[in-house]
Amino acid sequence: MALTQVTSPHTSEGASTSWVMQQLLLATLPGMAALTWYFGWGTLINITLACITAISCEAAILKLRKRPVMFYLRDCSALVTAVLLGLALPPLAPWWLVITGTAFAMIMAKHLYGGLGYNPFNPAMVGYVVLLISFPVAMTMWPAPRPLLPEGVDVPSLWSSLQIVFPILAAEPIDAFTMATPLDVFKQNTGQLVEQFYKSEALFVQGDLAGIGWETVNLAFLAGGIYLLARRIFTWHAPVAMLSTLALMTWFCFDGGSSASKGPLSLHLLSGATMLGAFFIVTDPVTSAVSNRGRLIYGSLIGLLVFVIRAWGNYPDALAFAVLLMNFAAPFIDYYTVPRTYGHDRARSALQKKD
């Protein structure tokens, strides 16, 4: 009888990395649906394009690196990056924008560092920032949400959406209705009290929390995040720390609604990429701090940076920058947040030498 020689333990829970990734994909569905409802087919086209690009890039690089292609593709991590980037990019963005961003994310940000588990930066956010810096105009062309379209105009059909994304399909260029995002609109406000502004600006008239469409999208991502928390895919520490710091900063800097106000709490929590970031980006385990204490610090510093850049920076939203900056800091945070081990009086630093 040939006896297998393996080390303990001989049993395991049966969860797999691809199951974790699939749960993550599943949790993006409400947000994806909300985006599609308000902004049309663009988001789905983005995601499809990004997924195709991500899988081709990953397969090509794995082949180049002489790794078993199917084994690594099965972990679904490429799809997660692609879907997150597809959700973050403006719907109806030109095809080359999506492909460039995704390819950069997969090749430069993920595989040049060694692939899954080795990348210091969140690949989706690297792709996003590269596009934002290189193609600022294309990156800020968000379509108008469905309720704000002029009388008699609907969101573009699937065919016209495809024609917008791939202009080659159209005989003559098709225009989509675009408009500024709530955070952008709010940033441009110079003369009005917040209350007046909320009453005059169409975005806020119909969506008095954080702008029509956007608040629903954020609530949908929040729902997905709560699902993931319930399934124990990640711990509450990073997202809760990020959201509460952002809330605290907003509350602290809100002056009651003057024209110089940095925006009310609801706007910051439910607009832009706040919820997508809090539950799908900040929680990326590969690039965040590892201990729970570290994740509290990591999350709250992202929340702080998001507010600082939104309030005083040049960009209306700041999640990608904040996340990347804190990705830099994550190993440093790890050094000083090693938990107290059983039988030790106190936690020690990872840099501490042997006594």
Next chain:
Amino acid sequence: MNSSLGHKASKQTPQTEQSDRPPGFTSNTVSNNADAIAQTIEVREIHDFHGGIHPPENKRQSTTAPIRDLPLPDQLILPLSQHIGVPAQAIVEVGEQVLKGQLIAEAFGPVSAAVHAPTSGVVTDINEYLIPHSSGMSAPCIVIKPDGEERWISHSGCKDFHDELPQTLLKHIRDAGIAGMGGAGFPSAIKLHPQQKIDTLIINAAECEPYITADDMLMREHAEEIITGIQILAHILGEPESVLIGIEDNKSEAWDALSAQLHNSNIELIEIPTKYPSGGEKQLIEILTGTQVPSGKLPAELGIVCLNVGTAFAIKQAVCEGIPLISRITTVTGKACAQAGNYRVLIGTPVSHVLSATGVDEAQCSRLVMGGPMMGFTLPDTAVPLIKTTNCILAPDQSELPTNDFAQACIRCGLCAEACPASLLPQQLYWYGRSQNHERLEAHNLFDCIECGACSYVCPSNIPLVQYYRASKGEIRQHEKDKIIADRARQRFETHQQRIEKEAQEKIARREARRAAALAKQNASTEKVSGSTSNSSSENTSESSPENSSNNSTTDSGQSDLVKAAMARLQNTQTSPEQQRQKLERALSAAQSKLQRYEKQLANPDSTDDPRTADQNNTLLAKIEGARLQHQDINARLDALPAQQGPSEDDV
């Protein structure tokens, strides 16, 4: 963590009659019953520990039948080292007849445990055999061929252990070769003789590993002996204030059996929530007392001694009946085993015998695990024997414990950190282990890892984390050994260097002395050769030598002696002007004859020779010239000699 769960504990006091507890009660009914019974029930606060997992228990398969005996095997293989510490030393020889219970190998040194013959028979071999060890290594074993007669050696225990001194009882335990039966195998006599005063005795009846039910069945069937064993332990330890039995809440029948035997004792039977690894010594201590054993320290330093319930049973047998540790209860289970259950096996029984006797289909089972699925190790061969620490043999089929998939990349999801009962960061240890960063591994407290396997169990990427930790620990230990050797070598080298340096310095000193001497000699000879008529030169010499000696005398007196000797020799050569004159006169005559010979050659060339070339003539002329100069020089020195006589005689 440390949130107190504060329930499920009962303390039996003299007034309480243990009610007939229905089997299969839940933890709630415990407290309800407890409340209902009397006011005498105290609630001990119990604590939680960080992490932990809930793997499928799989304990029912082996608890349906009572403990059974196995037929005698053809041979018994008894490793000399079945415990932590120094191996025992064989005191029997091949061919010797031994009786059941006879000492065949005695403990060597304090941290060691004796080995006894599990049955009567003949010693057939003392040699290296495969032993149950995770590394699949061989070690010295005594092999006994049973004669089937089971003849006991005469043995007897104490009548009443209360009358005995703890020292006497400890001797019984040591002589019986008892080592911790929960798995570690630490000699019990050492553990029961701590330096510190013990106020808490903990009996580990948690048995948290899946599949294993050896302690469970032992408690069900031998509760009375176990309680007596615990009382012996308490007596040895000077009657600690609290005597606690920690038992997981999935063993209701064992709970019943034990609590029926508590009677008038002060033993507290405490039910703890089922969670792996609550039976780890450190974890159980935290659950029951709320304190953590400091890293690198023993529980005794907190006034705690923790022993396995099986050990308590073995100690009772040793003390009260004089029966050494020659058999134990072992669970044989797994889907490949037809008659899963608990068996009373003789120590040394080959696994192959156990497998055939319990109906294990060897074709079905993909691996054989000694111990449980979480911490057990696979056996390389079925020829290995069962030993004192073997609590389970697991014969799973392929579907039960499937072979692991290939490991995927670590995504630092942190599930391992959530599961770690030692509050480590397993994912960081894994990364640092892979990069062999020993400094960081130690900063992350690698050596506090108890290798329970909870991290690997929850890892979604199937990474064999524990294997990495074992490898890293091994590397670091090896590294430290190497470092000690290297340090010693460096020390030796440095000492050697120092010695060489010292020798070199002494050599230089000696050379300096010689040079000084030579200098003095040279001075003297210059004075002689130049024939400097003056007193000044000799005065110089006589002046310089005291100077030298005074300079050197402070540093090296030996050197000045050398200088004096050299001076003396020099003076000896100087002292005879007559000899010098004779020498010069001899040189003068030699030079004259040389001059005459050359001149003759120049004037009358040999007829036989070839006519001389111009070159040859020139050479001859040069030789003549040189000889003439030499002649002049010698004449001059000869002339100068009488003038020298005066001062040199003065000197003398």
